[in-house]
Amino acid sequence: MRLALAIDLGGTNIRAAVVDDTGNILHRADKSTPARQGAPAVVAAIADAAAQALAQASYPSIAGMCVCSPGPLDTITGVPLGVSTIDGFDQFPLRDELQKALGQKVWLENDGIAACIGEWKQGAGKGYQSVVYMTVSTGVGGGVVVDGHVLRGRRGMAGHVGHLAILADGKRCYCGNPGCLEAYACGPAFADRAREKAALAPQSSLHAQATKLEPHDVFAASMQGDALATELVAEEARYLGIGITSLLHLYSPEVVIIGGGLSNSFDQLAPGITAYVQANAMKPYRDVPILKAALAGNSGLIGAAELVFATGA
Numbered sequence: 001m002r003l004a005l006a007i008d009l010g011g012t013n014i015r016a017a018v019v020d021d022t023g024n025i026l027h028r029a030d031k032s033t034p035a036r037q038g039a040p041a042v043v044a045a046i047a048d049a050a051a052q053a054l055a056q057a058s059y060p061s062i063a064g065m066c067v068c069s070p071g072p073l074d075t076i077t078g079v080p081l082g083v084s085t086i087d088g089f090d091q092f093p094l095r096d097e098l099q100k101a102l103g104q105k106v107w108l109e110n111d112g113i114a115a116c117i118g119e120w121k122q123g124a125g126k127g128y129q130s131v132v133y134m135t136v137s138t139g140v141g142g143g144v145v146v147d148g149h150v151l152r153g154r155r156g157m158a159g160h161v162g163h164l165a166i167l168a169d170g171k172r173c174y175c176g177n178p179g180c181l182e183a184y185a186c187g188p189a190f191a192d193r194a195r196e197k198a199a200l201a202p203q204s205s206l207h208a209q210a211t212k213l214e215p216h217d218v219f220a221a222s223m224q225g226d227a228l229a230t231e232l233v234a235e236e237a238r239y240l241g242i243g244i245t246s247l248l249h250l251y252s253p254e255v256v257i258i259g260g261g262l263s264n265s266f267d268q269l270a271p272g273i274t275a276y277v278q279a280n281a282m283k284p285y286r287d288v289p290i291l292k293a294a295l296a297g298n299s300g301l302i303g304a305a306e307l308v309f310a311t312g313a
C-alpha cells in the first residue's frame with residue numbers, strides 16, 4: 001500500500017490527510033487558515049497541519065506530498081497569481097517555500113483540478129475517460145479530463161469553469177470579467193438573490209429571515225413547498241444548466257460531476273439542470289449523465305494524493 005500526504009488549502013481551512021492509493025483517508029489534521037496574516041504564516045500553518053497528520057501514523061515513508069490551493073495558480077512554476085481569498089498569494093513562490101518548510105518535494109495543484117482528479121480516479125467519474133467536474137460553493141471551480149488526460153494548458157491554468165461568461169454585460173465577477181457563471185451560480189450569489197427577493201415577499205416563509213438567508217435555508221423552504229424558495233432553486237439550477245450546456249459542447253465529457261457545498265442539495269437542483277440541458281444542448285449531448293460528486297468534501301484531498309501516485313513523486 002502506498003501513502004501520500006495531501007493538503008487542501010482553502011481560504012477558511014487547511015486540511016491535511018494521509019491518504020492511501022485506494023482513496024482511503026487514514027489520518028487527518030485540520031487548522032484554520034491565517035488568510036489575513038500573509039503568505040509566510042500560511043506556509044507555517046500548512047507545515048504544522050502536515051506534521052500533525054504525519055505524527056498520527058506509524059509507517060516507514062510516504063510517496064510524496066501534494067498541496068492543492070485556490071487559483072489562479074501557475075502550477076508549472078508553483079506560484080499563485082492573485083488568489084483573492086488569501087492575502088499575499090500573488091507572485092509568492094509558494095511551492096519553493098513549502099518545499100523548504102516541509103523538507104521534501106511538494107506538488108502544487110489547483111484545487112478544482114485536484115478535486116476533478118479525485119472524482120475521476122476514486123469517485124463518481126471512475127472508469128470514464130472524459131470528465132467535467134464543477135464545484136459550486138463560495139465560488140465555482142472545477143477541472144476537465146479529456147481522453148484520459150487532465151487538461152492543464154498554459155501555466156497549468158485550464159479548466160476554470162466558473163469563469164465561463166454566461167451573460168454579455170452581466171454582473172462583474174470578482175475576477176474582473178462581466179457575466180461569469182461564478183458571479184451568478186456561486187453560493188453567495190444565490191444567497192444574495194434569496195435575500196433580495198425574500199425581503200419583497202411577505203407571503204414567503206423566507207421573508208422573516210430575509211436579511212440572513214443562506215442557500216441551505218432556501219433548499220429547506222423549497223422542500224416545505226414554499227413557492228419563492230422553489231423559484232429560487234429553479235433559477236439557480238438554470239444558471240448551472242446554462243454553464244453545463246456550454247461545457248458539454250466544449251469538452252464532450254462522458255459525465256458531468258457536481259461537487260461543493262451546493263451539491264448537498266443536488267437532488268433539488270438536478271431536475272432544473274437537466275431540464276435546461278434537455279431544452280438547449282445540441283441533441284447528441286443531452287444523454288450525458290450529470291452526477292453528484294461521490295467523495296463529498298474529500299475530492300480535493302483524494303485527488304492530490306492520486307496526483308502523487310500518478311507522478312511517482
Ligand SMILES: [Zn+2]
Pocket residue numbers: 162163164173174175176177180182183
Ligand atoms: Zn470570473
